[in-house]
Every structure is written in structure tokens, then in C-alpha cells.
Amino acid sequence: MIAARPVRRPSGLREGRLGPGLLFTLVLVLAGLPVARLLAQALGGMDGAMALLLAPASLEAAWHSIESALFSTLLAMLLGGGMAVLLGLSDLPQRRAIGILFVLSMLIAPQVTALAFTVMAGPASPLLNALGLAPAAGTPNPLIGRGGVVLVLGLHHAPLVTILLLAGLKTIPDELAEAASLGGAGTGAILRRIVLPLLYPQIIAAMLLAFVAGFGNFGIPALLGMPAGYLTLPTLIFRRLVGSGAEVIDEAAILSMLMAILVLVPAGAAAAVLASTATRRSSERPLRRFWRLGPWRPAASAAAWAVVGIVLFLPLCSLLASALAPTYGARLTLNSATLGHFAEVLWRQDVTVRAFRNSFAFAGGAALVLALVAVPLAHALDRAPGRVRGFLLPLVELPYALPGIVLAIACILLFVKPLPLLGISIYATPWIILFAYAARFLPIVLKAPLAAMAQLERAQEEAAAVDGAGPWARLRHVVLPALWPAMAAGGLLAFLLAFNELTVSALLWTAGTETLGVVLFSLEEAGLVSEASAVALSATAVVALLVVVIDRLGDRLPEGTLPWRF
């Protein structure tokens, strides 16, 4: 997500340059190096590039990526937009619960959601069979193929749209709506003539970001598209690389550059649009919920709960049913239900147990390192000259804005040969995954401390300086106490995302460094659907637990840090 750029004030303090220099070098290594390496490779391999890009398979995959991202964006806008209007402007009952649950659905890993929908929709669906609604045997699974990819991407990214639009609604001053209302305008007219035009930038940004998210997604087209031969760019690159090994890395690099270009244009546009609205402060008196639903209240409430059911409860129930069934396709009854698949993946299978351990270690390691540098880095960035900030802030965002598969390829290229000077290689070790995670999730960790830094009164720090406190003492005694909740929340959010991660590790794992995403995908591919469902549910339980922990920090955080608080 694109961090809001804090408003810059002129610095009153002159510091030594060593600390910030080191911190900025870290940013250059984490974010700049992989991207530069990928660029060098793609430029070096330009000879065959046009032929490859114009090959039918590449063109088809590029088109599939674009169309699935476009159509899923439409769906996400409809669903997420509707939810934003209901949650932000109407007197919908149980708004808070609906909003939280809806947004939480986004935190379920995409591959988990995709798995849940495949086992839910086919003729073997334990849920549909229990209701007697399952399609007849011999009916293809309606969610395998283009329709399923579009639908699940759309459902998965709808909360993203809701979050952006709700934030936008908060910037609209209530006075405008009130004046219009006094002038006799009805609810519809206020929505059309005042809210919509003022919300325009956020709508555009939400569309662009939903497109970027859909375009770069790997888990959903991998589980729902590949079985029908519906390949998108990420799944095409993945299939080529695991099918033929490192010899196609040049091809992968060129396709990655194509993806990077197709993603960075809309991502950059979204950032620009959001930045242009950043000067507009939250209104003193934000828009009231002026839309009285009246007789439509029960219907609106039912519709909103139905949406929450579809994006959150239905997938979880379907995973549970599939994990409890004796085997995929067998009827689930009270007598046939078994906890054996959970025992298999949580105790017996070394690989899945190791994957839990690995995902904890990689996500935890990356989050910890990032949280430790986040406060000094946010401080240094806030105090840095405008030109330096203008270069470094977008650079920090790059590894997260790029599709995961592109970052993974960049890391392979960077580390496949031993490191210069040191002569050791971190390729095929846990360190390459840790590096990739640190690069990818740096902007997530940095976002809240940067926002908090912008709110920090500089006078305090200046007073400490007058008292003779050096830069590190000021950091410890003035900045850190104010920023630590933001740092902790950023670290935990990064942990959450890294714990769920599949795209990067799908290409970087090796014997012993499997992540949860990787084993889920590999179990599903081996036809062990019940075991895959048990892994998916267990991983989701960890995520749910973490959400509760992070939420506890919520009251001490700058507004907008936690996506599910609004």
C-alpha cells in the first residue's frame, strides 16, 4: 500500500551524517539492489526479448493477467464501494461488526481463499452436498478457470476498496452535506452531487490499486486458473521456472520487467492521486451518516451480512468441512468426520511442522529486524533533505508495489552467484527468503512510524538538544517512546503478511526452507486436498490470534494504521 507522505517541515537540527547514511544504505541494499539487478538482466537479455514477448503464450498470459485484474477490479469496486457507502454513510445496524469482519477477510491468505472456493463449488463440495445443492457429478467446477479467478480476486480485494473509500469519506466536510440537505436535496442527490465528486480521487486510487493487486496475485490464479490451463503472467513465469530450472531465468527476467512496467504505471498513478489529496486534512466535522435506510434497513442488513458470509464464513466453513472429511470426495457425516488430517499436518508430517516453524522464523525474523530499524529510519527520513526523501520513499515502496514473483526473480538473479568479497552464496539458504521478506515488507513496517513521526512535536526534540542530548539519546528518550506502538503495530502487520506469503517463497524455497504457503500449494497439487485444508485452517487460526494481539495496540496508534479500524 502506498504510504501517505507526511507533510515536510524545515529541519531546525543539524546532525552527524553517519547514522542516517547507514540507514539509507540499508534502504538502497534492500530495495534498490534487487530492482537494479533485474533491470540489468532484462536490458542485457534484450536480444530475444521482442520474440519472447510476442510469443503466443506470453501474449495470452499477459492478456489473462490484464482481463482478470480488470474484471476483478470492477467486482471489487461494486462490492467494496457498496460496503463503504453502507458502512460510512448509512444507519446500517451492526456496522462495526460487519466492517471488521469484512476487512478481516482480506487477511486470509489468497491461496487459502482460493482453496476454500475450489472445494466449496464443485460436485464434491461437502457444504453443498450437506444442503443437497451440489451440482451433479460430471459438472465442471464453476470456479476453475477465468470466472473463478475473477470472482475470487474480486472478493479478496473488495475490502481494500472499502478501506480506501472510507478513509476518503472522512475528508469530506459535513457542512457541505448539511447545507445541501437544508437546501432540500435528498439522500440520492447528496450522494451524487457532493459525495461522489469529492470522493473521486479515492475512487480512482482504489481502482488502480485493486488492479495492481489483482494483476500481481499468484495464489488465486495458481489454484483456480492453472488446473484449467488459464495462465496469467505470474503463473506462466512460475510454471516455466519450476519446469525447466534456471536456464529460463533470462526469459523470466524479461517477463518480469513486462509485469513491472504494467504494474508501476497504475501504482504510481494511484500514489500521485492519493498524494494530491494528502494536503486535505481530515475534516473537523466529518460527514455524518446522513442516509436513513428506513424500511430498507432489514434488507440492507441482510445484504451486508450475506457479503460477510460469502467472503469470510463460507470459505472457512468449506475448509473445515473439507479438512474433517475422511478424504476429498467422500461424504462428510457425523460418523465419518475425522481430526486425522489435522494430526497429520500439525504433528506427523515433518514438512508441514517444519513449514509452520519456518514461516514463524522468516516472518518473525524479517518483522523483528524491520521493526528495529523502523524508528531510526523513520526519524532519519523525516529529517532528511527533500531530494533524498523524494528519492528514497518511492524506492522503499518498490519491492511491495511490484508483484511478488518479480521480486523473487530479482532475488534469484542477485544471489545465484556467491556474494562478491565474501565468496559465500545465500542462494538456497533461509537467508535469501529473509532478505526478500525484509525488502518486501519494509514499507509496511515503516508506514505507521512515518505517520507518527510527522505528528511528533519537533520542539521536544529541540529542547532535548538544547539540554545537550546527542542524536542517539534524543532518539531513545524522545522519539522512541512516542513511536514504539507504531513500530510494534508495523512489525506485527508485516509478520501477518509474511506469515501468509506464498508468491516470493514459491520460487525461493529449497529443501528445509518450505513455508506454509509452499506446503499448502504442494499438498493441493499432490491431490491431498483434506491435508491442504487442514494446513490452511491452522494457518488462518494463527492469523486470527495475531489480529487480536495487534488490535490491543490499536488505541495507541495513529489513525489509519490498522486496516480494520475505521
Next chain:
Amino acid sequence: MNRPIAALAVAGALLAQPALAAEGSLVLYTSQPQTDAQQTIDAFKAEHPDVDISFVRDGTPKIMAKLRAELEAGAPQADLILIADAVTMEGLKRDDALMAYPGADVAAYPEGTHDPEKYWFATKLITTGIVYNDAAPFVPASWEDLLKPEAKGMIAMPSPLASGAALIHLQTLTGNLPQGWGYYEGLAENGAVAEGGNGGVLKAVAGGEKLYGMIVDFMPIREKAKGAPVTFVFPEEGVSAVTEPVAILKSTDNPDAAKAFVDFLLSEKGQELAAAQGYVPADPSVAAPEGYPARAEIKVLPFDPAAALAAEEENRARFETIFQK
């Protein structure tokens, strides 16, 4: 007891352990489903508790791509491989990547189940036949039945690009059926989907999304016993077969433990484990599990490994053009 003597005593105790006890760590690359690979490793560990063995699982072509990339980089992670077919093993032997194990005890095994120079050893007999969902309109009996209009759009098959057994199957059927490659063209025309490996076929047919499939025998036979609505058929023309061979990589730094693992797979205990997992054991004296006909009744179609090895790339490419438009 003073210190030097105590140290000597400890050293003596260590030396007194049986000289052949395997220890250290091993990495196995395998195409077995995860649950089977884990059981195999657990059973081996019960006999050799000092060996720390872990595995990586993927379809044979993918695991080979991984291994070949590592071999090229000069850093193979695997000590052992246990993959679908002997043709792939022959390729590795030709490329000088394997280590012979002349001491392996193959007394129980007929000739042809292992490499004459003992570079690789068959562990099972895995055939590829037809699976159908119990709700299917007809019970297939012959490979020809998959070309029937009633099966149109209802067939799943493993891709030779994702499964080693599927590649051998392709080479066997095109070499034995009267229409040769025409059979596969007919399948493509009848709407057969070939994406992913045997696991995907099982999922599609057990899930009722497809009603017929080509698949390795043990998956549907085993899942049927657990209640999945699938049945496996040995078609009347015969089946193709692979032997899931095991081999030690030349680059292993723990050959003793690796040999112990091969010994275990070839031992009666190892073979009985394979039978318990639902496979036909390679050792003919160990009985096949329930759900299979008597070994003599399984008609395996003839197959020329040398020709298959030579034409491997060509066959994959030809398959790709037929099935991927």
C-alpha cells in the same frame, strides 16, 4: 578416575558402537505423495534413529529440474532420489550423477528390476490405468473407451510435463496402441484436460468435476478404501508401468547413511511398508495389497527404455503441441 583416563573411556565407548551404524543427515528428493514419503522416512528412522533425514516432494519432471539446476551450480542438495521411473535414472547415470552400490542385496529381485551395474533399484510396481467416478454413465474397460462421445469433456489426465509416470505412459501407449500418437490426438479432441500431475487427476475425478481419468493405480485404490467415490480399472489392452527406483547421488557426503536407506527400501520390511501404503511391492515374494488383482494377471505393455530416453524431449514437445493448442 583422572581426566585423561575418563576421556579415553568416553572415546572407547564411542568407538565400541557398531561400525556400520548410519548417522548424520540425508536429504531425499522424491515424487512420492507427502504422506507416503513421511511414512517411509519414519519407518527408516525407527531402524536408524541417528540419521536425520528430510525430504523434498514434487512431480518427477519438476524435482529433476530442481536437481539439474543444483547439479549445474555444483551444489546438489539431495543425497538420494526416489522418483517415478527408471528412464530418468538412466539419464542421470549417463550424466555420471549417480553412485553405484554394488553391495546392495538384490537376491529377492528378478533381473531387470534394477540396474545391472547397481546404480538404481526398483522399489515398487506402479501401473497407470483408468479411474472413473462411481457416478459415471459407463464403466470403462479399454483405453478406446476414453474416446467415446459419452466421455467427451469428462476426462482428466496427468501431463508428462508434470509427472514422470505420465511420460512413460505416453511412450508406452503411443508405442503399443494401433493408432499410436493418434490416440493422444483423439483424447485431446475428446476434450481431455492435461494440467498438473496425478494428484490433480485424483482431485478432479474424486471431486466429480471429471468422470474419467488416466492415473497411477495406488491413488484411487487407496482413496476408494477411505470412502472416495472412485474405482480403478486395468484396461484390457494392458497398462504402462513404472518402478519408482531409488538411487544414491554421487555427490552425497553421507554414503553410509544413504546406503542404509536403500537397504531399508529393498528389505522385506521396506517392501511390506510399500504394500501397507497401497503399492504393489517390487519384491515379488511380498504380497500385493487389497484392491489389486494377482500380480500375474496384471498385463504390462512392453516398453523400450533406450528409445524412450532418446526421444524424451521430442515426445514432450509433441505432447505439448497436441494438448496446449
